[in-house]
Amino acid sequence: METRSHNPKKKKPVIRIHNLCKRFGEQVVLDNFSMELYEGENLVLMGKSGSGKSVMIKCMVGLMEPDSGEIEVLGNDILKLKHHEMDELRAEIGFLFQGSALYDSMTVQENLEFPLRRHTKRMDVNNTDALVEEALESVGLEQTKELMPAELSGGMQRRIALARALILKPKIILYDEPTTGLDPITAKEIILLMMNIQEKYKTSSLIITHDVDCARVISNRMILLLEGTNYAVGTFAELSASEDPKVKAFFK
Numbered sequence: 001m002e003t004r005s006h007n008p009k010k011k012k013p014v015i016r017i018h019n020l021c022k023r024f025g026e027q028v029v030l031d032n033f034s035m036e037l038y039e040g041e042n043l044v045l046m047g048k049s050g051s052g053k054s055v056m057i058k059c060m061v062g063l064m065e066p067d068s069g070e071i072e073v074l075g076n077d078i079l080k081l082k083h084h085e086m087d088e089l090r091a092e093i094g095f096l097f098q099g100s101a102l103y104d105s106m107t108v109q110e111n112l113e114f115p116l117r118r119h120t121k122r123m124d125v126n127n128t129d130a131l132v133e134e135a136l137e138s139v140g141l142e143q144t145k146e147l148m149p150a151e152l153s154g155g156m157q158r159r160i161a162l163a164r165a166l167i168l169k170p171k172i173i174l175y176d177e178p179t180t181g182l183d184p185i186t187a188k189e190i191i192l193l194m195m196n197i198q199e200k201y202k203t204s205s206l207i208i209t210h211d212v213d214c215a216r217v218i219s220n221r222m223i224l225l226l227e228g229t230n231y232a233v234g235t236f237a238e239l240s241a242s243e244d245p246k247v248k249a250f251f252k
């Protein structure tokens with residue numbers, strides 16, 4: 001697979017984070033972290049375990065309050081949004097959680113309907129079946145509506161989770177470790193699917209991953225989160241050629 005090229009300078013940011021700081025007691029987790037996710041790009045965020053990636057995402061979607069800094073999502077200052085406004089905004093963001101996180105006791109159809117029910121105000125309820133079918137078609141699993149998650153392989157579960165993430169046709173998708181736990185061939189299929197989805201739905205994606213191959217294939221740009229800050233930003237080609245030992249460590 002080839003590395004993708006992209007010129008983000010012509011695009012506007014859909015997410016803008018500026019000087020985000022968050023500490024827990026004495027522990028400084030985010031220390032003036034800044035980033036921009038541009039419209040239509042695939043931005044990969046890499047950082048070792050415990051470096052603050054989840055804390056950053058939680059701040060970004062209003063689940064955690066930062067100590068200081070600015071967060072703008074789709075033009076909204078999220079630190080000023082009221083509860084119902086934040087809820088509306090979350091409908092514009094699809095999540096693919098670590099390990100798929102499907103509801104075991106629900107069928108595929110019910111799993112997919114879940115985000116629709118949460119945001120019924122935005123949706124024509126009569127249209128639910130069509131939306132479920134379209135989402136399943138986008139991930140190539142039209143025949144699985146009545147199945148339970150346990151009847152699906154790990155790769156299929158990840159595809160269903162992806163269908164659930166895109167069913168509301170979000171402007172932004174946040175992927176948390178999308179290839180973790182999959183064999184290399186299935187991981188590659190998921191990466192290709194993510195790229196197809198971005199083409200089809202014109203989403204902007206923030207992808208958290210430790211998978212260097214995934215980053216190489218999918219990223220237009222990358223951010224390396226280290227010591228609470230955006231230590232290095234650039235394309236895969238730029239960063240993987242860096243002589244900085246701290247940057248090199250990410251690519252081993």
Ligand SMILES: Nc1ncnc2c1ncn2[C@@H]1O[C@H](COP(=O)(O)OP(=O)(O)OP(=O)(O)O)[C@@H](O)[C@H]1O
Binds near residue numbers: 024029050052056
């Ligand atoms: N609510 C909390 N209270 C106290 N400490 C917290 C809280 N949430 C996170 N932390 C701490 O903040 C640090 C960063 O955690 P975070 O979950 O963001 O890491 P991460 O980069 O997402 O790691 P991983 O790749 O393992 O998921 C950790 O040391 C964690 O213990």
